[in-house]
Amino acid sequence: MKSIPDVELLAKGHRACAGCxxxxxxxxxxxxxxxxxxxxxxxxxxEVVTTPYPETAWRVPWxxxxxxxxxxxxxxxxxxxxxxxxxxxxxxxxxxxxxxxxIGLQALxxxxxxxxxxxxxxxxxxxxxxxxxxxxxxxxxxxxxxTTPVGRVKRGEDRPKKDMPAIMAAHGVPYVATxxxxxxxxxxxxxxxxxxxxxPTYIHVHAPCVLGWRIDSSKTIEVAKLAVLTGMWNLYxxxxxxxxxxxxxxxxxxxxxxxxxxxxxxHLTNEEIMKIQQMVDEECKRFGIE
Amino acid sequence: xxxxxxxxxAAALAAKLARVKVIxxxxxxxxxxxxxxxxxxxxxxxLEAEYMKVESEHSALSACVGAAATGVRTxxxxxxxxxxxxxxxxxxxxxxxLPIVMVNVNRxxxxxLSIWCDQQDSMAVRDSGWIQLYCENNQEILDSTIQAFRIxxxxxxxxxxxxxxxxxxxxxxxxxxxxxxxxxEFLPPYxxxxxxxxxxxxxxxxxxxxxxYEEFKFMxxxxxxxxxxxxxxxxxxxxxxxxxxxxxxxCYRTNxxxxxxxxxxxxxxxxxxxxxxxxxxxxxxxxxxxRAFRPFPAEELRNAVANARAVAVLEKDISPGLSGAxxxxxxxxxxxxxxxxLLMNFICGLAGRDVSxxxxxxxxxxxxxxxxxxxxxxxxxxxxxxxxxxxxx
Amino acid sequence: MSLSNSTNKxxxxxxxVTPGNTEQHETGGWRSMRPVMDCGKCTGCMSCWLYCPxxxxxxEKPPKVDYRYCxxxxxxxxxxxxxxxxxxxxxxx
Numbered sequence: 001m002k003s004i005p006d007v008e009l010l011a012k013g014h015r016a017c018a019g020c021x022x023x024x025x026x027x028x029x030x031x032x033x034x035x036x037x038x039x040x041x042x043x044x045x046x047e048v049v050t051t052p053y054p055e056t057a058w059r060v061p062w063x064x065x066x067x068x069x070x071x072x073x074x075x076x077x078x079x080x081x082x083x084x085x086x087x088x089x090x091x092x093x094x095x096x097x098x099x100x101x102x103i104g105l106q107a108l109x110x111x112x113x114x115x116x117x118x119x120x121x122x123x124x125x126x127x128x129x130x131x132x133x134x135x136x137x138x139x140x141x142x143x144x145x146x147t148t149p150v151g152r153v154k155r156g157e158d159r160p161k162k163d164m165p166a167i168m169a170a171h172g173v174p175y176v177a178t179x180x181x182x183x184x185x186x187x188x189x190x191x192x193x194x195x196x197x198x199x200p201t202y203i204h205v206h207a208p209c210v211l212g213w214r215i216d217s218s219k220t221i222e223v224a225k226l227a228v229l230t231g232m233w234n235l236y237x238x239x240x241x242x243x244x245x246x247x248x249x250x251x252x253x254x255x256x257x258x259x260x261x262x263x264x265x266x267h268l269t270n271e272e273i274m275k276i277q278q279m280v281d282e283e284c285k286r287f288g289i290e
Numbered sequence: 291x292x293x294x295x296x297x298x299x300a301a302a303l304a305a306k307l308a309r310v311k312v313i314x315x316x317x318x319x320x321x322x323x324x325x326x327x328x329x330x331x332x333x334x335x336x337l338e339a340e341y342m343k344v345e346s347e348h349s350a351l352s353a354c355v356g357a358a359a360t361g362v363r364t365x366x367x368x369x370x371x372x373x374x375x376x377x378x379x380x381x382x383x384x385x386x387x388l389p390i391v392m393v394n395v396n397r398x399x400x401x402x403l404s405i406w407c408d409q410q411d412s413m414a415v416r417d418s419g420w421i422q423l424y425c426e427n428n429q430e431i432l433d434s435t436i437q438a439f440r441i442x443x444x445x446x447x448x449x450x451x452x453x454x455x456x457x458x459x460x461x462x463x464x465x466x467x468x469x470x471x472x473x474x475e476f477l478p479p480y481x482x483x484x485x486x487x488x489x490x491x492x493x494x495x496x497x498x499x500x501x502x503y504e505e506f507k508f509m510x511x512x513x514x515x516x517x518x519x520x521x522x523x524x525x526x527x528x529x530x531x532x533x534x535x536x537x538x539x540x541c542y543r544t545n546x547x548x549x550x551x552x553x554x555x556x557x558x559x560x561x562x563x564x565x566x567x568x569x570x571x572x573x574x575x576x577x578x579x580x581r582a583f584r585p586f587p588a589e590e591l592r593n594a595v596a597n598a599r600a601v602a603v604l605e606k607d608i609s610p611g612l613s614g615a616x617x618x619x620x621x622x623x624x625x626x627x628x629x630x631x632l633l634m635n636f637i638c639g640l641a642g643r644d645v646s647x648x649x650x651x652x653x654x655x656x657x658x659x660x661x662x663x664x665x666x667x668x669x670x671x672x673x674x675x676x677x678x679x680x681x682x683x
Numbered sequence: 684m685s686l687s688n689s690t691n692k693x694x695x696x697x698x699x700v701t702p703g704n705t706e707q708h709e710t711g712g713w714r715s716m717r718p719v720m721d722c723g724k725c726t727g728c729m730s731c732w733l734y735c736p737x738x739x740x741x742x743e744k745p746p747k748v749d750y751r752y753c754x755x756x757x758x759x760x761x762x763x764x765x766x767x768x769x770x771x772x773x774x775x776x
Contacts, residue, residue, distance in 0.1 A: 001729065001733070004733070006742060008738045010738070011702075011703030011704070011705050011706050011738075012705065012706050012710070012737055012738055012739060012749070012751075012752040013705035013706045013707065013708040013709065013710055013752060014705050014710075014737075015705075015708075015710070016736060016737075017754075018713060018714065018736075018754035018755060018756035019736065019754075019756030019757070019758055020736045021736075023736045023737075024734065024736050027736070027738065035488050035491075036488045037488065038360070038486045038488070040356060047495075047497075048497055050705070051493055051495070051496035051497055051699070052496070052497050052499055052705075053496040053497055053498055053499055053502050053697055053699065054496070054502065054699055054701075054704070055496075055699070055704050055705040055707065055708060056493035056496060056699045056701070056702060056703070056704060056705060057703060057705040058491065058493050058702060058703070059491055059702040059703045060488060060491050060702075061486035061487055061488055061491045061492055061493075062486075062491070062492075062493045062494065062495075063355075063356065063359050063486060063493075063494040063495050064494070064495030064496070065352055065355050065356070065379065065382050065386075065495055066352065066378055066379060066382055068348070069348060069349060069352035069379070071349075072344065072348070072349035072350075072352035072353045072356070073352050073353065073355060073356035074356060075342065075344075075349075075353050075356065076312065076314065076342070076352065076353035076354060076355060076356025076357035076358075076359075076360075076364070077356040077357065077359065077360055077486065078356075079312045079340040079342060079353070079356075079357050079362075080311075080312060080356065080357035080358075080359070080360030080361065080362045081360055082340060083311040083312060083339075083340055083357075083360075083362045084360065084361065084362060089488055091356075106345060106346060106349070107345070107346075107348075107349050107352065109345065110344055110345030110346070110349055113345070114342065114343060114344075184733060184734075210756075216757070217755075217756040217757055217758070218756060218757025218758055218760060218761040218770070219761060220734075220736075220756070220758055221734050221758055221761065221762050222761055222762075385696065385697075386696040386697075386698075387695040387696035388696070446695055446696070484694070484696070484698045484700070490700075491702040492698055492699060492700050492702070493698070493699040493702070494696065494697075494698055494699075495697075496697055496699055498697055502693070502697070505693055506693065506696075506697050509693065509695060513695070
């Protein structure tokens with residue numbers, strides 16, 4: 001905690017919702033990275049709330065180009081920096097789950113395959129929140145969104161969350177990690193580590209959305225922590241193919257404790273919750289989390 | 291020093307002489323030999339550049355945007371479907387006012403699928419805010435691409451150099467190649483004033499709220515119009531140094547012409563031959579070869595066709611439901627003129643179909659007829675159409 | 684080329700050269716609840732400073748809320764381990 005620097009590289013006055021988890025993902029990342037970065041960002045919540053012309057909250061160089069190409073832009077930035085001999089400056093892409101997991105996946109895959117020297121951070125609020133809560137490939141099973149509504153025939157998202165860390169690890173990149181805004185020290189440590197590695201590195205940080213998850217604005221951190229404590233979101237690193245869990249919940253709570261705090265899950269029957277519990281149990285077993 | 295080379299070789303050589311620093315490369319017929327040549331230059335150390343083997347054209351241009359924003363000279367090339375795929379980013383590049391130079395090897399658009407030449411691809415993106423220069427031969431490809439970097443960097447506008455697929459890209463012609471030292475003198479090193487730099491952080495690509503967006507588009511339009519002067523200035527400067535003159539357009543035997551043919555690209559070469567034929571028979575026919583399509587040299591064209599009775603626009607593209615793009619843009623330039631010439635549009639050479647002198651003579655004949663009667667019943671005609679296949683015969 | 688974001692001529696490409704100038708936009712007007720610190724209970728753990736999405740709490744003991752920007756989300760009150768922060772309706776003392 002003491003080692004976290006004072007300097008705020010994201011200024012106040014940005015237009016993020018009260019209680020926004022994603023803005024914390026940015027704030028902590030910048031605390032870890034310091035000023036010698038160039039941030040490439042796709043269209044999304046963070047891009048929109050931080051740069052309403054003529055204002056910008058960014059105190060580091062920043063570029064937004066389009067929705068699906070942050071990794072390609074960051075790659076170009078990285079090559080430009082190399083040409084200019086600016087060895088101490090890191091190219092970092094920070095994108096939402098929509099712009100990463102769905103439409104941004106091609107560019108990210110290409111950058112990873114090419115071995116580009118970029119750090120890609122995906123802040124995951126589990127839907128296209130900026131455009132009004134539409135589902136993404138990262139929307140968890142059972143969640144209500146405006147495109148996976150709860151009705152007579154369909155009851156929320158019917159597909160499991162896309163396993164991005166595994167996809168990135170399959171590209172053979174040197175470092176992949178998951179993180180949560182509920183565990184900032186762990187997240188900051190991982191960002192520092194990822195940024196120091198030359199080559200493509202990836203961090204997927206879980207960040208609750210007040211409006212999209214239908215939670216009280218005061219509960220952002222509580223909910224983020226519950227995700228980890230129930231095993232619905234696990235904290236681990238994959239370094240050169242080797243997985244290591246960085247936080248094991250002392251006694252894993254039942255998923256219902258996480259689900260019932262969010263009204264996007266309030267329609268779930270006991271049977272549906274049990275199904276989710278089973279999915280989570282299997283996943284945790286894979287990671288050696290009891 | 292004169293060397294034999296294809297149009298694609300010329301384009302690659304120009305990028306090399308311009309000392310581009312970041313190349314993003316994705317192959318597409320008939321552009322492929324450009325990126326292959328560039329990769330050879332980089333592989334054997336002839337060109338010191340970052341060569342990015344991107345995974346799509348959309349990423350190709352996106353990577354150029356990122357690199358250009360850090361302040362380095364970038365280059366990419368594409369055609370047809372690739373141009374369409376990256377079209378979203380074309381608008382971003384011009385909106386962000388980045389001086390990116392790209393070569394587009396003109397190729398037809400799917401569907402039906404085609405790898406052969408026409409100008410549909412670059413015409414389809416004429417709204418994208420890119421300067422568009424067209425080339426008649428491989429010398430022009432080399433020269434215009436070199437000039438493109440200076441035009442782009444001095445205007446902060448992206449430039450697209452277009453030339454015909456296969457007809458030029460894969461055809462060998464003699465090209466006078468300037469010395470590297472001469473090009474270095476002509477093209478000073480690139481300095482982007484708003485470079486991404488932690489020492490002076492800037493934000494590029496903010497949300498253009500309604501209170502400001504219109505002004506930015508106005509500025510883009512103004513700069514595009516001013517680019518006409520810049521194209522002329524750089525063309526003159528090039529002439530001084532290398533002896534070959536470049537303008538917004540080239541007028542060939544138009545001074546006393548009754549009928550003027552207008553086109554862009556390699557077709558101009560064929561048209562010149564037909565013009566000479568007609569002149570030999572005493573017919574007053576001339577040709578305007580358009581080099582700059584965007585910005586559109588409206589005033590210059592108005593002046594050039596002022597005394598003609600009719601203008602025949604021959605082009606290799608069609609905007610279904612109206613006409614070819616060159617024709618409609620020329621019409622716009624002539625609107626509100628007193629006594630404008632009659633205009634006719636001849637769609638020809640689509641997807642690599644040969645435009646023969648016979649077809650061109652047909653066009654001239656129709657235009658002469660229109661000039662005689664003083665009216666044009668149907669301005670949009672097709673050359674070389676196989677009429678039995680479409681039930682017209 | 685000039686490098687300023689005054690209401691004079693705009694910079695090409697909508698580039699913004701004044702980092703962090705969102706600070707001219709005070710978001711304190713958004714809130715309907717405001718955090719009130721009980722300085723006596725404060726242990727100086729700095730959780731409130733750490734978890735504020737608007738960086739509106741100072742890193743000192745006891746922390747000070749920058750009410751010009753505080754949106755009243757209530758995270759600080761929620762994370763304080765000793766419940767030293769209470770959310771009260773805006774306008775109430």
